[in-house]
Amino acid sequence: MTSPATERLTVAQALVRFLSAQYTERDGVRQRLIGATWGIFGHGNVAGIGQALVEYATVPSGETPATPPVMPYHQGRNEQAMVHAAVGYARQSGRLSTHAVTTSIGPGATNLVTGAALATINHLPVLLLPGDTFATRPADPVLQQLQVPYAGDVSVNDSLRPVSRYFDRITRPEALIPSALQAMRVLADPAETGAVTLALPQDVQAEAYDWPEEFFATRVWTVRRPGADPAELAAAVRAIRAARRPLVVAGGGVHHSRAEEALAEFAAATGIPVASTQSGKGSLRWDHPQDVGGIGHTGTATADQLARTADLVIGVGTRWTDFTTASGTLFQNPDVRFVNLTLSPSEGHRLAGLPLIADARSGLEELTEALRLHEHRVEETYVAEYGEEKRRWERRVDAAYAAPDPGARPTQAQVLGALDAVVDETDVIVNAAGSLPGDLHKLWRARSRDQYHVEYGYSCMGYEIPAAIGVRLAAPERNVWALVGDGTYLMMPTEIVTAVQEGIPIKMLLVQNHGYASIGGLSESVGAERFGTAYRYQGPEGGYTGDPLPVDLAANAASLGMRVLRAATAGELRAALAEARAADTPTCVYVETETDDTVSGAPGAQAWWDVPVAETATRPSAVKARELYERHVSTRRRHL
Template sequence: MTSTTRLTVAQALVRFLTAQYAERDGVRHRLIGATWGIFGHGNVAGIGQALVEYARDMPYHQGRNEQAMVHAAVGYARQSGRLSTHAVTTSIGPGATNLVTGAALATVNHLPVLLLPGDVFATRPADPVLQQLRVPYAGDASVNDCLRPVSKYFDRITRPEALIPSALEAVRVLTDPVETGAVTLALPQDVQAEAYDWPDRFFAERVWVVRRPGADPTELAEAVTAIRTARRPLVIAGGGVHHSRAEQALAEFAGSTGIPVASTQAGKGSLPHDHRQDVGGIGHTGTATADELARTADLVIGIGTRYTDFTTASGTLFERPDVRFLNLNIAPHDGHKLAGMPLIADARSGLEELTEALLMHAHRVADSYVAEYTEDKERWEQRVEACFEADEPDVRPTQPQVLGALDAVVDESDIVVNAAGSLPGDLHKLWRARSVDQYHLEYGYSCMGYEIPAAIGVQLAAPHRPVWALVGDGTYLMNPTELVTAVQEGIAIKVVIVQNHGYASIGGLSEAVGGERFGTAYRFRADDGTFTGAPLPVDLAANAASLGMRVLRAKTVRDLRAALTEARAADTPTCVYVETETADTVSGAPPAQAWWDVPVAETAARPSAVKARELYERHVSTRRRHL
C-alpha cells in the first residue's frame, strides 16, 4: 500500500522543491535555493502559509517589486552556473503581470527561474473576482496567460493531483541545458489551499543530472578538417562557454592552436584579458582588434553563441566571400546558425575533443597571424589606457574614467553587474576581465532595472566577494526599490550611480539616426516646448540614502578613487554617486567599430534624417546572407 501525507497543494509544492537537486560532474547543488515573494490575496493563504510551514527548509527573501525579484533570482542562477536558482511567488493580477519582463529576460538568456504566480479561482465561485481579467470568449483565460510566450514551460494547476506531473516537468526543464529558462506554474488561489493525500515518494530526494553530451564523430571529423585548412580562424566565445564552465577547456584550445578568441557580451571573461589569445569583445560594441579579425576571417568558430545582431554587426561583419562557420553549441537551433557546420555538443566536452584531435596533428596557426593580432591587441590596449587615464584628478570624470578608477581598485574576486544604457558598450570595449565570472552583463534583453536586484542575487550566491552594480541615472530611476532589500538583509552590494542626465545611449543613437536626441534628456522644457532647458534638480544620492544606503558622493576623479576604495572595503550596502563630464554625449569611449541596423526614416524633411538615411543605405547594402 502506498503511504501518503495529507497536505495542501502549496505545502506539497514547497516540500517537493526542497528535495530537488541538480548534479553535474559529480557535484550536487540544491536546485531551488530560496523563494522570493510579495504576498497578496492570491498567494498569501496558499504559498505564503506553506512558506511559513516549511520556513526551516525553504529560505525566504522579501522583495519590493515582482520584476526585480525575478532579476535577483536570475542573477543568483547565473552566478551559480545554472545549477541552482530561486523561485518567485506573487499574487494574481498586477503582481503576476509584473513578472513578464523578468521572465522574458530569463528565457532570452537561457537562465532558469521558477515563477509561482497566484491565479483566479479554479472553481469560479464568482465571476469576476478581484483582479480577474474577463475574457468573454475564453472562460479559462487569466492575466497569467501573458507568461506563456516568455516561459519555456507553463502550466495552470487546476486540480491537486495535476501538480505531480507538472512539478516534475517543471524541474526537468529548469535543469535541461538546452531548454532552460523561465518556468511558470500558475496556481489558482483556491487550489493552493486545497488538501490532498500525496504519495510520499513525491517528496523523496531527487537528483537531476545536467548532461555533457559529446560530439557526433562525423561532425567532429568535419570540424577538425575545417580548422586545419583555415588560415585565419577566429573563435567567438558566447555565454555557453560560461554556462558549461568551459573556460579552462577554451584556454587550452586557444593556447595550443594559437587561434584568437573574441567574445560576445555574455561570453566576455571566457579568457582573462591578459591571455595571449584574448582579443576582446566583438561586434557593434567590440574592439577594433576583434572586428578587424572578423572581417578577414575565413573560418568563424562560434562556441555557445546565438549570433545576435550586435555580434554579427547586423549581418555586415564577416566580409570574406569564402568565410565559413563552425558552430559548437549544445542547442541544435543555434548550432545551425549562418548555415554553419554544426558541432552539437556541450561546450566543454566539444572543446576537449577538438583540442585532443588537433594535438594529434600538432596543428597551430601561422606565427605571422599570431604576431598580427598580438600587435593589434597592444594598440587597442593603448587606447584603453588613454580612455581610463585622467590627467587632471580634480575634475569631473568621464564615464570611461569612472571605469578606469574602478579597474584600479578591483582584483579577480570582484564581480561587475550591468545591463543597459551606454555602459554595456563601454564595458565590452574597455573592461579588463580578470576572472571567468567577473563580467556579468545581461545583454540578451538589455533590461533597464536589472542591475541592482541582480547584484543582490549574485551576492547571495557569492557572499564573500565584492559585487558592483553599475547603473546610469535612467536605469536607476527604473528600479531602485530593491536597495531596501539589500539594506534589510545586510547584503553588502556596491552600487555605482553614474549621473549623466538622461538616456545617454539612446540620445547618441537618436542623433546618429536623425532623431536629434528627441525625448532622451532629463531636462526642463525650454520656451519652444522641447526638453532642452536646465538639467532636472534630481538628487539620486539623496534618494539612495533615503532608502537606507550608505552613500559616498564623488565630484572629481580623486574623490571617485577614494570613494570606490572605501566602498569596496565596506561590509554594508554602499552607493558611490558620481556625475560624469559628458552629460550630453554617450560616454567619450572609442566609437563603434562595427555597424548596427537601426532603420532610418526613408523619407523626411529634416536634414539630419536625410543625411542619416544616406549613411544607412551605404551600410545596409553590405549586409550578407551566409549560405
C-alpha cells in the same frame, strides 16, 4: 496489498516540500536546484504559498535558531526585481541552482513578464509561481480577473506563456505531480532552460490532498555534458585545419558549461584568437595572448578587424545576435564559413554553419585533442599580427581610462578606469542597459571567468541592483558592484530596501549623466536629434533642452537606507570606490560624469548596428542619416 504511504498537505505545502528536495548534479558536484523563494503576498497567494512558507521558511517549532529552514525566504519590493535577483543568483551559480518567485494574481503576476523574458532569452533558469484566479469559479468575475468572452480558462497569467520555456496551470491537486516533475526537468536541462511558470489558482493552493511520500523524496537531476557526434567533429576538424585566418567567438555557453579552462587550452594549443560576445566576455582573461576582446557593434577594433577577414569563425555557445554580427555586416571575407559548437540544434545551423552539437567543454576538449593529433596550429605571422593589434587596442584603453586632471569631473570611461584600479579578480561587475554595456564590452579588463556580469540578451533597465543581490547571495564572499545609470536607477531602485533589510553589502556605482545617454547618442546618429532622451526641463522650442532637473539621486538612495559616498572629481571617485569596497553594509558611490563631446571618452562603435532610419524626412539630420544607413545596409550578407 499495502497502500503506499501518504501525507495530507495543501497543494502549496506539498509544492514547497517537493522543491526543497530537488538537486542538480554535474561533474560529481550536487547542490539544491531551488535555493530559496522570493515573494510578495496578496490575496492570490497569501493563504496558499504564503501559509506554506510559514510552515517551511521559518525555524521549526521547538528547534534552535541554527536549524536551517526547509525553504529560505526573501522579501521583495517589486515582482520584476525579484525575478532579476533570482536570475542573478542562477547565473552566478552556473545555472545549477536558482530561486523560485511567488506573486499574487493580477498585477503581481503580470509584473513577472519582463523578468521571465530576460531569463528565457538568456537561457537562465528561474521558477515562477504566480497566483491565479479561482479554478472553481465561485463568482465571475472575481477581483483582478481578466474577462475574455471567448475563453473561460484564460487569465492574465497566460501572458507568461510566450516568455516561459514551460507553462502549466494547476487546476487539480493531483496535476501538480507530473507538472512539477516537468518543471524541474526543464530548469535543469542546459539546452532548454529558462523561465518556468506554474500558475496556481488561489483556491487550489489551499486545497488538501493525500500525497504519496515518494513525491517528497530527494531527487537528483543530472546536468549532462554530451560529446560531439563523430561525423560532426570530423567535419569541424577538417574546416579548422583548412582555415588560414580562423577566429573563435566565445558566447555565454562557455560560462554556463564552465568551459573557460578548456577554451584557454584550445586557444593556446592552436594559436587561434578568441573574441567574445557580451555574455561570453571573461571566457579568457583579458591578458591571455589569444584574447582579442569583445566582438561586434560594441567590440574592439582588434576583434572586429579579425572578424572582417576571417575565413572560418568558430562560435562556442553563442546565439549570433545582431550586435555580435553587426547586423550581418561584420564577416566580410567572401569565403567565410562557420562552425557552431552549441547544445541547441537550432542555433547550431545558424549562419549556414557546420553544427557541432555538444556541451561547450566536452566539444572544446574533443577539438583540442583531435587537432593535436594533426599538430595543427595557425601560422606565426597571424599570431604576430593580432598580437600587435591587441597591444595597440590596450593602449587605447589606457588612454580612455586615464584621468589627467584628478580635480576634474570624470568621463564615463574614466569612471571605469577608476573602478578597474580598485577591484581585483574576486569582484563581480553587474550591468545591463544604457551606455555602460558598450563601454564595458570594449574597455573592461575581465580578470576572472565570472567577474563580468552584463545582461545584454534583453538589456533590461532595472536589472542591476536586484541581480547584484542575487549574485551576492550566491557568492557571499565576493564584492559585487551594480553599475547603474540615472535612467535605469529611476526605473527600479526598490531593492535597495531589500539589501538593507537583509544586510546584503552590495556596492552601487551610480552614474549621473542627466538622461538616457545611450539612446541619446543613437537618436543623434539616426537623425532624431536626441529628442526626448534628456532629463531636462522643456526648452522654448518644445524639446527637453533646458537646465538639468534638480533630482538628487544620491539623496534618494540614502533615503532608502543605503550609505552614500559622493564623488565630485576623478580623484574623489577613486577614494570613494576604495572606501565602498571595504564597507560591510550596502554602499553607493555617486558621481556625475562629464558629457561634453569634446572630452575624450570610450572609443566609438567599431562596427555597424541596424536601426532603420526614416526613409523620408525634411530635417537635414535625418536626410544625412538615411544616406549613411543605405551605405551600411548595402554591405549586409546572408550567409548561405
